[in-house]
Amino acid sequence: MKISIERGTLLRAVARAQSVVERRNTIPILANVLIEADDGRVSFRATDLDIEVVDHAPAEVERAGATTVNAVMFHEIVRKLPDGALVTLADDSATGSLRVRAGRSQFDLTTLPRQDFPVMADAAYTAEFSIPAQALRRLFDKSKFAISTEETRYYLNGVYMHVAETQGARTLRCVATDGHRLARIDADLPDGAEGMPGVIVPRKAVAELRKLLEVDDTPIQVSVSNTKVRFATDEIALTSKVIDGTFPDYSRVIPQNNSRKLEVDAADFARAVDRVATVSSEKSRAVKMQMEDDRLVLSVTAPDSGNAEEELAVAYADEKLEIGFNAKYLLEIANQVDRENAVFLFNTSGDPTLMREGNDPSAVYVVMPMRV
Structure with missing residues (x-):
């Protein structure tokens, strides 16, 4: 693999992907980001086995290929490179390293085989729909403060997203509670969401989702199954396992x-x-x-x-x-x-x-x- 990419573009993509990486883990490959280059673009994939983020960016691809490198270190290097620099990434399978070059700076980083990197399996989604980023941001931003941090009540450690009936009309609703306070936020039900199963989106996924919702007019493609939820734009996709539990009947409180x-x-x-x-x-x-x-x-x-x-x-x-x-x-x-x-x-x-x-x-x- 050999590519050239503008430093700002590279930094945005790597920053969004590497943020899901756990700083402490017992599986070395989970500390890495998977870099895949092909056909005029490069993707950066990171996972903690519960959440996966894939970020795409345009690049000049001289030689297609893939490798993995420590996500946090790679992000720090790119962050410290000069603004506007053209960054060249070239992997050498013989030495097991990735060479990062920008101007007079050069880094040779240890890599791990791409075959060892776990990729979250695709799910058969029950419902798929599109919703404006502004509407989705409102649903999660206004409810996430009430998420419980009490691990014993794990089914409250996220935002419950589901279809609800309100005065004869169906809405897309997000609810969070920790037993002391509760937030219930409604939005117009998007086309295609009618058959969506209710899912509890974990706290970490809610925090990572915020990075997709920065631009108001961006449509977010949402895919939901009983075990996973996926939020995607043209540039970035976040897939998360949902919490395996039953959210309590919040209407009673x-x-x-x-x-x-x-x-x-x-x-x-x-x-x-x-x-x-x-x-x-x-x-x-x-x-x-x-x-x-x-x-x-x-x-x-x-x-x-x-x-x-x-x-x-x-x-x-x-x-x-x-x-x-x-x-x-x-x-x-x-x-x-x-x-x-x-x-x-x-x-x-x-x-x-x-x-x-x-x-x-x-x-x-x-x-x-x-x-x-």
Whole structure:
């Protein structure tokens, strides 16, 4: 194999591929990226056996071929090369090395045989559809903060993507919860997604998926089966195993009869919570909300460090209510709001609270209260 490629193009492709590589693993080949060159383009493939990323880039291919090289080291070398440099990659099977040249810089990197590199087997996908990157980004960006990190409840360690019924209409829905907060986000159901099985996309795959969704007008091809999910553009494809488990019936924890309504400027609310939480203990970060007569008082009492209080003008016409929340959870939910106002719906101080973005029913959040 021998190719020439512009440094910026090479860096983008290698950076997106190598990010799935685990820094610590017991299988040497999994630390490598598979480089394959043929017919005017080069591909970079990396995997941790659960996720596979393949990134394609245009290149001048003098000699087709393939090899594997340490992904992290290769990425670091390319990152440190001068902007605009023309990079030449040439492998030598006799010496088991890959020569990287750019200007006066030259590196000879140890390679491993391409035959040893595991390639994720193709699956027979149940459903395939196209969705704008902007819509898919919204689904995952607004739900991923609620993914659980508790390994014992492994079925909560991802985002549940499925087809749902909403007021007689079918939607593409993403849900995540850790038992303390929940996010439920809907989008219009794309053509071809009707028969899609519900799948739990793992946390790491959700993070890697963000790299595909940088350009708003890019269509994302989504393929789903009971065991795998694939997201692809013309340049890059991410394939991931899905979590083998059953996501709980989240509809049971979404309150339906909360009648006490608070409407507040989302940005002002987030900043105020952040300020008063400064004096709270790191363990609980408890913030008390007191609501009465279009007034909201946020307060924190921390015996070791002091007290804090801030008042906000809000729209609240129901009976007086005092309720406490983990400040981190409040902030994460408030920061999801794209619209000007956040609408909180309460029942009692011991019941789950529901939050919406203005009058938009497509984004619903639930947070559990805590004693203060």
